[in-house]
Amino acid sequence: MAERFENILDGCLERLRQGESLEQCLARYPERAAELEPLLRVAMASLKASSDVAPRPEFRARTRYQIQSQLHDKERKTEPKKASLVGWMPRWAVVVASVVLVFLLAGTGTVAASSTSMPDNTLYPVKLATERVQLRLSRGDISKARVNVRLADRRVKEIVYLAKKGDSGRLDRALLRLEGHMEAIEQVIEANEDRPKVQEAMTALKALLEERIAENETAIQGAANNTDEPGILSRVLERYRLRYQGALGSGWRGSN
Amino acid sequence: MRRAQRREPEAFGQLYEEHFDRIYRYVVLRVRNQADAEDITQQVFLKALENIGSYRWRGMPFASWLFRIAHNLVVDHWKKKGREKVAAVAPEEIDQMVDESSNDPATLAELKFDMKQLSVACEQLSDGQREIISLRFAGGLSVAEAAKVMGKSEGAVKVLQHAALVKLRRILCPSAEEFHG
Numbered sequence: 001m002a003e004r005f006e007n008i009l010d011g012c013l014e015r016l017r018q019g020e021s022l023e024q025c026l027a028r029y030p031e032r033a034a035e036l037e038p039l040l041r042v043a044m045a046s047l048k049a050s051s052d053v054a055p056r057p058e059f060r061a062r063t064r065y066q067i068q069s070q071l072h073d074k075e076r077k078t079e080p081k082k083a084s085l086v087g088w089m090p091r092w093a094v095v096v097a098s099v100v101l102v103f104l105l106a107g108t109g110t111v112a113a114s115s116t117s118m119p120d121n122t123l124y125p126v127k128l129a130t131e132r133v134q135l136r137l138s139r140g141d142i143s144k145a146r147v148n149v150r151l152a153d154r155r156v157k158e159i160v161y162l163a164k165k166g167d168s169g170r171l172d173r174a175l176l177r178l179e180g181h182m183e184a185i186e187q188v189i190e191a192n193e194d195r196p197k198v199q200e201a202m203t204a205l206k207a208l209l210e211e212r213i214a215e216n217e218t219a220i221q222g223a224a225n226n227t228d229e230p231g232i233l234s235r236v237l238e239r240y241r242l243r244y245q246g247a248l249g250s251g252w253r254g255s256n
Numbered sequence: 257m258r259r260a261q262r263r264e265p266e267a268f269g270q271l272y273e274e275h276f277d278r279i280y281r282y283v284v285l286r287v288r289n290q291a292d293a294e295d296i297t298q299q300v301f302l303k304a305l306e307n308i309g310s311y312r313w314r315g316m317p318f319a320s321w322l323f324r325i326a327h328n329l330v331v332d333h334w335k336k337k338g339r340e341k342v343a344a345v346a347p348e349e350i351d352q353m354v355d356e357s358s359n360d361p362a363t364l365a366e367l368k369f370d371m372k373q374l375s376v377a378c379e380q381l382s383d384g385q386r387e388i389i390s391l392r393f394a395g396g397l398s399v400a401e402a403a404k405v406m407g408k409s410e411g412a413v414k415v416l417q418h419a420a421l422v423k424l425r426r427i428l429c430p431s432a433e434e435f436h437g
Contacts, residue, residue: 004414005418006411006414006415006417006418007414009414009417009418009421010399010414010417013392013417014398038425038429039418039421039422039425042421042424042425042428042429043393043421045368045369045374045428046374046389046393046394046424047393048368049369049370049371049373049374050281050285050371050374050393050394050396051281052370052371053280053281053284053371053394054277054280055276055277055280055294055297056294059294060276062298063276063297063298063301064269064272066298066302067268067269067272067301067302067305068269070302070305071268071305179309183309242307242310243310246310
């Protein structure tokens with residue numbers, strides 16, 4: 001079957017781009033050369049016209065500076081990493097130590113008390129440590145994702161709380177954690193989308209996620225309506241939407 | 257890419273250097289005005305920085321993702337301008353832009369025009385044709401990458417590219433067209 005003309009044309013364009021001459025290109029298709037030549041010449045002149053254009057150096061430098069400023073602003077806003085007390089320990093040892101610690105603390109009710117603590121509370125680090133252990137102990141991707149759905153709920157509650165208090169520093173960090181949970185969920189959905197064996201569990205996970213997203217969106221929107229600075233929560237909502245659309249597909253529009 | 261998504265300055269800087277000129281050329285061809293092109297190009301990268309965390313491969317190359325941002329901003333730009341561009345292209349502008357020599361079939365080999373002339377000629381194309389010329393020849397995207405930006409199959413993009421080049425040739429070399437039939 002004869003090759004379609006648009007395929008021949010595109011093949012020639014690619015070869016011209018790679019440095020082949022017009023004559024060499026035309027020699028490959030002598031029977032189509034008369035038709036190809038004028039189109040290739042227009043394409044070559046278009047490429048030449050475009051390549052003659054370059055951004056002004058001062059514009060390029062100004063934009064680069066703006067981007068770098070934004071990147072450094074974000075870096076500054078990110079919590080500085082503190083030296084880890086367990087940095088020298090192997091990963092398995094940290095897990096074992098954490099589990100032991102959680103069980104010890106559970107006896108005193110500290111863990112239970114920490115589960116409702118907010119980021120400005122002294123028990124909050126215990127809450128985060130407990131969550132990490134819960135994630136480590138959950139078996140299988142989908143179980144982990146379900147834990148992340150629950151933890152994302154917690155982050156939303158914290159964000160609403162911090163917005164009411166006007167604590168934008170802690171709010172930014174809570175937002176980063178929320179995005180981390182959503183990204184983890186998204187990765188699980190992406191990795192298991194085509195696995196027939198887990199479809200039932202996936203459907204249940206998505207249903208849970210959709211339900212929680214609808215409720216969380218309403219909570220964020222409600223808080224935005226009741227704060228003096230709705231801009232922060234609008235930004236949270238925008239990033240939350242981007243994340244869940246990543247997890248559920250851009251066709252899913254939450255509670256809107 | 258992972259490092260850029262974590263907003264590491266060096267990694268994002270590399271992406272910026274790699275794509276800046278191509279995005280700028282694409283935007284220039286679409287808006288025909290240096291000030292607007294600079295404004296939009298800047299917005300493309302600021303928007304990319306803001307949203308890079310949400311970029312996922314899923315068959316969409318990074319260049320296509322970036323050009324889709326640029327495409328959306330160009331569309332918004334023309335919506336705001338109320339598509340005044342159509343009125344801005346006068347028929348005599350087309351006549352003036354075509355070099356006398358390029359109307360001569362014997363000298364078709366010397367076909368030459370600049371970006372402004374190309375941009376004016378592109379105004380006579382359909383939206384899809386204009387987009388494919390801009391993505392392929394100004395943005396330097398492959399057919400596969402352009403297809404992702406436009407949400408079309410590669411086959412459809414090749415057909416569109418062919419039609420766009422035929423029409424561009426008619427606009428830029430009208431007498432050559434008559435000569436060749």
